[in-house]
Amino acid sequence: MKKTGKILVVDDDRDVLVAARLLLKKHFDTVHIEETPSSIPTRVRNENYDVILLDMNFARGESSGEEGFYWLNKILEIDPSAVVVLVTAYGDVQMAVKAIKEGAMDFVQKPWQNEKLLATLSAAMNLRKSKVEVDALRSRQRRLHEDLDQPFQEFIGESQAIKEIFRTIHKVAQTDANVLILGENGTGKELVARELHRQSRRAQEVFITVDMGAITETLFESELFGHVKGAFTDAREDRAGRFEIASGGTLFLDEIGNLPLPLQAKLLTVLQRRQVTRVGSNTPRPIDVRLICATNKPIHQMVAENQFRQDLLYRINTVEIHLPPLRERPEDIALLVEHFLANYCKKYQKPQMQVSQAALKKLQKYHWPGNVRELQHAIERAVIMSESHILQPHDFFFSGATQKHDGLVFERYNLEDVEKIVIQKVLTKHRGNISQAARELGLTRTSLYRRLEKYGL
Known part of the structure; x- marks a missing residue:
């Protein structure tokens, strides 16, 4: 089996160092020994040690272990993920407890038993590996979030309306208040949601987006609350829902106005209890999310028309932000x-x-x-x-005509241009049916054909 691992042994007793190196080099790839504790900072900065075996007493006659605790703290200052095992001939339970509290992985007494020392260092190696993996995952997650967030850092403006929105974001972001963002399509609702997250205390945690309009009713609970293996035909493994994934961070429910009434009730229950139950399970799981919702629909009018639950609206709109077109x-x-x-x-x-x-x-x-x-x-x-x-x-090319309220808005008002645009729109409406288009335009088929030829349609 290939040897792995880099170990640093620090002790003022040369015989202990030699014995340790003879034992450990049979089991680990690299073993460094150090007799002078003042050299520890340089070694830790220049090398990437998996485990540091650190003596607790260096001055002759000293048995308090204070020197060991001092150098332990120095090591952890330089490398917070360092794994340190403390060694002393004067150990007791109280000192062992203090060592663990100070950040040591374990505590070994001299003279050590070879099997016990090797088992301790093996466990320490596994811990170091786990710490490195966690750090790498956190770094990757942070970079991924930054990359995903990059296109959404474009919420800019100098109008009075936008300045007021900036002020509201600054006031609200540091709280965990639920926010409802209202505005037409394309006004920047997700930009505002991400800015709220960036300025919040949860900024280092996840920001999870859910397009409520894209989730079917049959998959709603599974997507948002998760499921257990065997809960339905395609549930081949346990899966966390969006609420669980977002726990600790921010959950952005976009287009919440599209949510059907039966699903609104299920969402309200989760928000009230602050816990979810996966599909196929009876065990509730606590969640801790900052909720931000958005919609382009007239949600207050929908409440008046019984299309959106008033109690759910009260739950999600502690603060409302209106984005102007x-x-x-x-x-x-x-x-x-x-x-x-x-x-x-x-x-x-x-x-x-x-x-x-x-x-x-x-x-x-x-x-x-x-x-x-x-x-x-x-x-x-x-x-x-x-x-x-x-x-x-x-x-800059804009479509000749666009819908605005119940009529047409034209970029130019030349009569021929207007006539051409209207004919195009009516033909599109009737999918090219000449008879129906002519009837709606108040023309004969022959007159319409003449105009189609005139405008090259």
């Missing part, structure tokens, strides 16, 4: 354009671009039904397609 804060468009331009020029390795005043005015006048997300995509497309360093109005 982009059309209501045109003063933020220039800042957003500058931000997205810099991002996409870097992404597509293009020289830094600028937006002409005429193009900026066009962007500021447009009503942005898709809000910031639509602006972001418009900038990305312009950066990709433009061959100039200065983006002009023609670099």
Whole structure:
């Protein structure tokens, strides 16, 4: 069997060091010995030891163990994950308890029994391996969270409405109050949720997102609360739900307004009891989550129409944050354009671009039904397609007509353009059926065909 492990033995008795090295080098890959305790910091900084075997008394006649505790603390200051086994000829139960409390893995008395020492060091090696794995997983998790979070650090603005939202986030983030974020699609609800998490006391823990509109009723309990093996046909193993996974961190329930009434009752029960029971199990499991919800639906109106439970709304909206649509804060468009331009020029390795005043005015006048997300995509497309360093109005293409309330909003009001757009929309509505489209437009089939030919449709 291949030998593994790097051991450091520290003792002021040269004979003990030699004996330890003779024994341990048969079982471990590397064994270093050190007679001078003042050299410990240098060795720990320069080497990655799996286990440190540390004598507790170095001064002649000393038996209090204070020197050992001093150097133990020094080692743990330099490497908090270090595994230290203390050794002394003057041990007692009280000293052993103190050693463990101070951070030592174990306590061995001299003269040691070889089998017991080897068993202790083997256990210490396993502990070190576990600590290294945990540290690596935490580091990987932190990096993964940073990478996942990177695209969501773009909630910017200088309008009064956005400044007020920033102030609210700053006030609320440090609490565990449940937050409900309201706003149209594309206004940045998830950006606000992640900013709340970043500024909270749970920032180093997980941020778990659940799209409530994408979960079917049959999978709702399994996805959110988890299941045990055999709970249903495809349950081949125990699986934690989103609430358990998010415990200690933040759970973001997006599009909560899409949740059917029967499932709202189940969610309310979990929030009230702060515990979940996996599907197929009778054992409740405690959860500790900071809950943030979001919806683009008129949730207060839904309560009035009995489409959303009032008691659930009260549970999730301790604080409400309303995100204004982009059309209501045109003063933020220039800042957003500058931000997205810099991002996409870097992404597509293009020289830094600028937006002409005429193009900026066009962007500021447009009503942005898709809000910031639509602006972001418009900038990305312009950066990709433009061959100039200065983006002009023609670099930004918007659909000719978009729905707004119950009518049409046009980018241009030239009568021929309007007629063409209306014909296109009616044809789309009737899936190309000429007879039905002509009837709705109040035209004969022949007249409609003439217009189709005229506009190249």
